[in-house]
Amino acid sequence: MQSVLYHCAHLEEPRAPLPPSYPSSFADFAPLNHLYFCEECDAIRCDDCVAIEVASYYCPNCLFDVPGANVRADKSRCARSCFSCPECSSCLNVLASEQASDSSRAATASGTSATHSSSAPYLLSCPACKWSSKEIGWKFDKPTSLASQLSQVYSAPEDVQAEFDALKDHLEGYISQSAPPPTAGKGSGHHRTPSRHIAQITQAAARALRREVPGMGGPRTGAAARRKAGEKSDNRAGWDQLAPYEAKDSWKEEGLQRGVDDVDTMRKLTGEEVAPIEKRWTSAWEPPRMSSETMPQRIPLQAKLTKRCPHPTCRHILIQPDTKTVRMLIKMVGGNYLPAIELGRRRRRLVDEALDGLTEEELERRRRERRRTRINLAREEDEDMTEPLHPGEVYTFQLAFTNPLYDPVQVRLGAAHQPRGPVQPSHHIFTPTAHFTVGPLKDAWAYDEEDEDDNVEDDAGTGGAAGHGGDSVSERAKARMSLAGLPSSRHRGREAEVEKRGNVTKVGLEVEVLPGASGPVEFDLEIRFTYRADDAEGGAGPAEGPGEAAVTGSGKDAKEEYKTFTFWTRDIRDMDAAVAVDGQPGLGLLTQRVWTSTRPNGAPPPGGIELAGPADMQKGGQAERDGA
Amino acid sequence: MGAFDPVQTFEKGTYIETDTGNKVSRKATILGATNIILGGKSIIQTRAVIRGDLRRSAPGQHVVISMGRYCLVGEGAVLRPPGKIYKGAFTFYPVRIADFVHIGADAIVEAASIGHGVEIGAGAIVGKFCIIKDLVQILPDSVLPDGAIVPSMTVWGGNPARMLSSLPETYQETIEERCKSYYQRFRAV
Known part of the structure; x- marks a missing residue:
């Protein structure tokens, strides 16, 4: 249950995302558990921008690790005995033929169970839909390495294979010249370097060409073809100089013949026997039109992927899978660096009079008044997170920040400074507590002590935890607090909104949905967090602005390095038209988007994270679509 | 993670808590309890059916169902060992379930083995002799055909179930956290 989407700036300088009114802005957001983090670049990476290499191939059915060379x-595709059912795509079982099992059953019945071992011929049978390869006449002599048995017996028609080889030869000359592109973006630091350059596309095309195309069948007779292609590639043609390809044969005649057959078939058609579209569009040349013509396919291999930082000068490995187990040898994921943010505990403010009919100024005045006096006047009732929001109501939520670091972090919330979107905002967001700390992650037993420390500190404003000699973490926590200029006494009133427990801090968030609003409530939040750097890494990042230096000076230990990481979140609540009252759509779910960035030494914050909805974003999205 | 997850409560006395922290509903149907091993901190909810009595026909003691830690057998879920005819006689085969396995409400499971960190959705049917490897998600109401093999880090759904997508690299932490948090939130009123 992912509650928040985080922003990935890809290779660009971290920046605020486009406002949520632009649907395209959502492409850069992902849930925290899908994000990676490059320590070298000090930046978030996502699945859309990491560079991918295949670490190993395996068959998902027999789990055999296929050597890359094969x-x-x-x-x-799996070259052993794994086939998928032509009807339902399940994996087929190998069965001894029925006569054999009948006879063996008879044998066991009569007590001579010696010759139970099943006998040829063997058939493929689907455990799900009971399809059997008897229907297409496939029989095997041995129950092992069916694929090679099959390729000997049922190979592709000569003409099809010849045509394919000719086409491959024609294209290979263009594909083989896929030298890696010169590192793009020289001197153009502002431009985004696409991690999947054209060379990767051509390589992918090359790979696609070597893949087995269902309906082509048969082994490739490509040794000679490859040699020919090698000669050709000496005088490589440019990518845009692709000569037209001439087919070896005209397929018109055959097509006509087939058309006549099809008409005959259609006359007798009852509807059941037409091959489903999914079976047809995966086949290249002659898609099976009738379900009786579909053949079992060898099962496509799966790959374990190594993921690298896409930055041209970094290329550090972010994910390195172990080929044997599910462990990762290297795992640099966002969840280990960024605080996890969740949205919950929704409450609706109870208002006596209706807000309809008030002018914008009046609304604004009320809003300010309410914020001033919020603690006394707030009469609220709890609501279920899945209920739709209603226009004209004020809701409060809690944002929970979970700190994955072993140091306390100082969090500062801010709204996105965005150009006015084409869509008028449907809501107002207010964060009563914009500054707060989140405790460090530690062993469960250590939290009680720490909580005491925090309390002492909150009361005195200066460290009172002298009793815990050697508790460097709490010392640091104190340094952190004073560093951020947050003597808690000043924030006492506000702190009532803050719940701290272990490495989790919950703060309030107020959402006012304007009357007459419709559509989702989406907003970005900038989340800037400061933590102590592990070592003097100042040299690792660009020596930018002394922003934090001043703050560090006011801290206890000016020599400690601090890092600020900033990100943006966006909250979205979809209006749910299904619950519309008086023609006004209700509001469904809330997504929050955050954007993030890191800056060593507290340079001005860039970057972003996105907070996505509360319970189930998909549901909300669905509701929104339904509403539309 | 899970900062806002609600506490799941049950009426005091409706669950038996064992020394190793298992919570077993009194209203669950558990047959052949001597053939069942629970690893500890596992939950068996109301109306669940666990068939430890369906044992190998050979004489002697056989473990029929072994389950790891932080597992959950949801309300009305059925867990029984798979059986087939071998050498002319019908026999049941043992089920091995690793740690952090959640079986959703009303699911029917006849798998031969279920790996670490597997979530089987509510109402799903897992056919006989299925082998589910580590870190797998079976979506609610999907049907795994008999003997299906589900590789690690994949999501399966549909009827018959097929591979729909893969899981993020962080899934192991996610599921372990979720299972532990579920166990801690599941307590008496």
């Missing part, structure tokens, strides 16, 4: 020859 993958091409096997056309990226």
